[in-house]
Amino acid sequence: MTLTASPRPAAPPAPSGAPSWATLLVLLTGIFITTLDFFIVNVAIPSTQSELGASPSAIQFIVAGFGLALAAGLIIGGRLGDLYGRRRLFVLGMGLFTLASAACGAAPTAGFLVGARVAQGMAAALLMPQVLAIINTVYTGEHRARAFNAYGMAIGFGGVFGQLIGGVLIRADLAGLGWRSIFLINVPVGIVALALAPRLVPESRAAGGARVDLAGAALVTLGLTAIVFPLVQGRYEGWPAWTWLCLAAAVPLLGAFALQQRRLAGRGGSPLMDLSLFTRRAFSAGVVTSLVFQMTMASFFLVLALYLQDGRGLSALHSGLIFLPLGIGYFAASMRSGRVAARLGRQTLTIGTLVVAAGYALLAWTAASIGDHGAIEWIIPGLLVAGAGMGLVMAPLPALVLAGVQPRHAAAASGVLATSQQAGGAIGVALIGVVFYDALGAHPAGRDFPRAFALGLVLLIALGVAVAGLVQLFPRRVND
Numbered sequence: 205m206t207l208t209a210s211p212r213p214a215a216p217p218a219p220s221g222a223p224s225w226a227t228l229l230v231l232l233t234g235i236f237i238t239t240l241d242f243f244i245v246n247v248a249i250p251s252t253q254s255e256l257g258a259s260p261s262a263i264q265f266i267v268a269g270f271g272l273a274l275a276a277g278l279i280i281g282g283r284l285g286d287l288y289g290r291r292r293l294f295v296l297g298m299g300l301f302t303l304a305s306a307a308c309g310a311a312p313t314a315g316f317l318v319g320a321r322v323a324q325g326m327a328a329a330l331l332m333p334q335v336l337a338i339i340n341t342v343y344t345g346e347h348r349a350r351a352f353n354a355y356g357m358a359i360g361f362g363g364v365f366g367q368l369i370g371g372v373l374i375r376a377d378l379a380g381l382g383w384r385s386i387f388l389i390n391v392p393v394g395i396v397a398l399a400l401a402p403r404l405v406p407e408s409r410a411a412g413g414a415r416v417d418l419a420g421a422a423l424v425t426l427g428l429t430a431i432v433f434p435l436v437q438g439r440y441e442g443w444p445a446w447t448w449l450c451l452a453a454a455v456p457l458l459g460a461f462a463l464q465q466r467r468l469a470g471r472g473g474s475p476l477m478d479l480s481l482f483t484r485r486a487f488s489a490g491v492v493t494s495l496v497f498q499m500t501m502a503s504f505f506l507v508l509a510l511y512l513q514d515g516r517g518l519s520a521l522h523s524g525l526i527f528l529p530l531g532i533g534y535f536a537a538s539m540r541s542g543r544v545a546a547r548l549g550r551q552t553l554t555i556g557t558l559v560v561a562a563g564y565a566l567l568a569w570t571a572a573s574i575g576d577h578g579a580i581e582w583i584i585p586g587l588l589v590a591g592a593g594m595g596l597v598m599a600p601l602p603a604l605v606l607a608g609v610q611p612r613h614a615a616a617a618s619g620v621l622a623t624s625q626q627a628g629g630a631i632g633v634a635l636i637g638v639v640f641y642d643a644l645g646a647h648p649a650g651r652d653f654p655r656a657f658a659l660g661l662v663l664l665i666a667l668g669v670a671v672a673g674l675v676q677l678f679p680r681r682v683n684d
Contacts, residue, residue, distance in 0.1 A: 227342065227404045228351055231335045232358040233397045234298055237390050238328040239362030240369065241305070242270060245321075246509055247370035247520040248383035255383070258314035265318045268436040273325025274332075275432045275626035276425045282333035282619020283417070283476045286410040286612065290334040290341075295401050297331025302394030309381070309388035336602060336618035341408045341611045349542055349603055356599035357538040363501065364531040364591065367509060371524030410612040420464055420476035427457035431627060435634040477620060478613055487617065489677035490605025495624040497557065497597060497671045499632030500664045504564070504590075506633055507640050507660045511571070515653025516580055529584045533563075533591025538599045545600040550678040553604070556596030557675070561668035563590025568658040568665075575654055604678065632667075636660050 245267055253263055285293040304323040311317035336355065343351045373385045381388060431454045434447035441447065465475040482488040512523040537556075545552040567586035574582050602621070609617045643656035 224404060226400075227406070228339070228354060230397055230400050230404050231294070231338060232354060233393060234294065234301075234331050235335045235355065236358045236362050237393055238301065238332055239359050240366050241324060241328075241387070241390065242274075243363050243366030243505060244370040244386050245270070246506075247367055247524065248374060248386050250520075251374065251383040252314075252317070256311070256314040256317065258317075262314040262318060266314070266321055269318050269322040270325040270328075271626060271630060272429065272432050272436060273322045274328050275623060275630065276428045277326055277329030278333055278623040278626065279424055279428075279477060279616070279619040280421045281329040281331070282337065282616045282622075283421075284330070285334045285337055285619075286614070286616050287416065287474075289407050289409045290337050290614075291401065291405045291407040293330050294334040294338070294405065295398060297327050297329075297334070298394055298397055298401065300327035301331060302391055302398065303327075305387045305390035305394065309384040309391075311384075332622050333616075333619035336606065336621070337614035338405060338408065340606055340609065340614040340618070342406060349546070349600075352603035352606075353538065353542045353599040355602055356541075357535070357595075360534050360538060360594060360598045361531065363505060364527060364534050364594070367505070367520075367527045368524030368531070371519070371521035375519075375521040408611070408614075415474055417465075417468060417474060417476040420461060420468070423457055423461035423464060424476065427454050427461055428623065428627065430454035430457055432630045435630045438634060477616060481609065481613060481617055481620065484608055485677065485679045486607050487605060487609060489674065489679075490601070491621060491624045492677075493553070493671060493674045494601060494605065494621060495628035495631075496667060496674060497601075498625040498628030499635065500560065500667045500671070501594065501632070502629030503632035503636035503660070504664055507636055507657055510640070511653050511657040512580070515576075515657065518580070526580065526583070526587070529587040530591040530594075533588040533593075534595040534598075535591075537592040537595030539595075541596050541599040544596065545603075549680070550604060550675055552600055553597050553675045553678075554672045556593045557668045557671040559593030559596060560590050561593070561665045561672075563587070563593055564661045564665050564668065566590075568661040571654045571661075572658045636663060639663050 249263055249267070252258060252266065256262075258266065281293065281297070301324060304320050304327050307320035308317060308324065311320055339348065339351045339355060370386050373389065374383055376385070378385045430450045434450040438444075438447040462479065465477055465479055468475045469478065469480075482491075508527070509523060512518045512526055513520070518526065541552065541556075544555075548555070563586050566589055567583055570583050570586055574580070605621055606614075606617060640656045640660040643659045644652060
């Protein structure tokens with residue numbers, strides 16, 4: 205069955221002089237709850253496993269199923285928004301995400317929860333690219349820069365505060381729901397956003413009619429799955445042969461996708477991804493930079509949670525409270541990042557990544573110094589520094605990467621950017637898992653968490669320095 209887009213022209217963007225900030229609030233609500241659900245589930249794993257009797261494999265898929273479905277569907281979701289209307293896809297994605305969240309909260313078995321988490325990820329893949337695309341078409345000039353900064357802050361808050369919010373909800377045990385509340389809290393939020401979106405969010409789409417490139421969709425989905433799935437599962441399975449075969453298969457699959465896209469564009473068709481996007485240095489350098497930086501973010505949240513809960517025996521709530529200084533540093537830097545970026549441009553990212561690396565170095569030294577029994581509060585300065593660096597990077601990065609992208613490619617470009625971030629997160633978690641767990645196993649007691657945490661941070665410091673180098677590939681003028 206072939207889907208055909210309506211041949212109606214693109215809807216005009218909202219007036220650039222006075223864009224509605226209520227529109228932005230609705231959009232950021234969507235990006236916040238989808239980002240939050242990627243991170244918040246970690247704190248609920250012990251109680252989920254206990255109540256549902258989930259096997260270790262099921263627990264892995266409860267965490268990984270969301271990210272896998274999200275990464276595989278983002279490019280397709282972005283292209284569908286360009287063709288069929290970005291507000292329409294935002295509303296559809298939000299509606300499906302709300303339903304999937306309700307299903308997660310009501311899950312009677314671990315298998316049902318895994319399926320609902322995959323559905324959540326697929327819904328988020330429809331929703332997330334539209335947010336950046338709508339911002340890129342509705343807002344202009346200074347308003348756009350502020351909107352992109354707010355977008356970066358929303359993503360950062362979802363990641364940084366996910367542990368704290370989850371710990372508070374589980375501790376509060378609202379209506380006796382326990383871990384289910386971390387999913388059910390999305391339902392009223394989603395309903396409000398669905399009610400407001402048709403009135404506050406303007407519609408836009410690429411001009412003219414086009415078909416959905418189903419062959420390209422199949423190739424890119426298989427290619428991305430062949431990368432993300434073995435990276436997520438490989439360490440848990442002991443890196444069997446099938447993981448390496450999957451990774452090897454990703455190369456011809458993605459190569460075939462690129463060739464098919466080029467041929468389709470040459471015939472005057474409508475490819476899933478316009479490869480000409482990568483001729484812009486700001487976009488191509490930005491996608492690579494985003495991928496490597498996200499490798500440091502996702503993996504850091506993982507090893508910090510493991511260090512606090514498994515290594516130091518903190519409860520979900522206490523662990524979440526330790527994350528709070530990270531959020532304070534992030535918030536303070538994010539609020540000032542727009543002014544810094546206006547003066548320093550791309551070098552804001554350089555400074556931010558080096559500050560993050562400095563924060564990791566301070567954390568590694570502190571963890572090694574306090575050992576297993578020192579006061580955990582000594583890591584707070586390192587968290588503040590790392591959070592500030594994250595705020596300097598996450599807030600201005602989308603604006604720098606998407607500068608100069610034509611409105612007709614806005615959602616597709618946003619999908620590519622978001623896909624690079626999800627792939628980076630999966631790769632980073634796989635790499636940090638090798639270092640962290642190997643360090644644990646090397647100790648006679650198998651429980652030297654401070655050493656494992658510090659060694660994992662050394663890897664992240666190296667990646668941070670690499671990001672600072674990649675930023676220099678950005679053009680001096682981001683519209684180039």
